[in-house]
Amino acid sequence: GENVEQHPSTLSVQEGDSAVIKCTYSDSASNYFPWYKQELGKGPQLIIDIRSNVGEKKDQRIAVTLNKTAKHFSLHITETQPEDSAVYFCAASRRINKFYFGSGTKLNVKP
């Protein structure tokens, strides 16, 4: 089956700096890569996703890049704000009813 590795496990940045979280996957057939943000006491929230026919996608301060050849994808958050502090999960999938999640990254944005 698919194996998704996520790094780093914790990330601390100063407000206004950029944050980058990286994931690698093993199944070359995976074709959908979502990112979720989970705040304390809440369920995961889908913040951005990318499909395998696209190399980059941007939505305001967040962007995701995908390198199919190297089988890795990354989440980029620019101009970080304290409200970006949360746990972020990546996932990979090749069918709708099977997501493989990374282990999570705890992002702390210091004011």
Place this chain on the structure above:
Amino acid sequence: SAVISQKPSRDICQRGTSLTIQCQVDSQVTMMFWYRQQPGQSLTLIATANQGSEATYESGFVIDKFPISRPNLTFSTLTVSNMSPEDSSIYLCSVGTGGYYEQYFGPGTRLTVT
């Protein structure tokens, strides 16, 4: 995206008892899923709840321990049976709204077994 609610939001239960968690969606959805998130860990899929048929369970999860119902396209329940402290987790339902592959999660049920 759909609006998803779960009941209860949290509970503390005695070992050996059972708890039924409800998941309600504000629109009809094809796919509903149940996940477990152990403290400080990632998400693990328990099963896919199929409307009108039995749920499809992932390896390591069995129907006797986690019976699931899906009576219609907006509602599902997950029961955690004969609980032990190892069942202490957040239980999340998610839905696929018919888009490409997107899944949207409910707020979760925080279960503590003593």
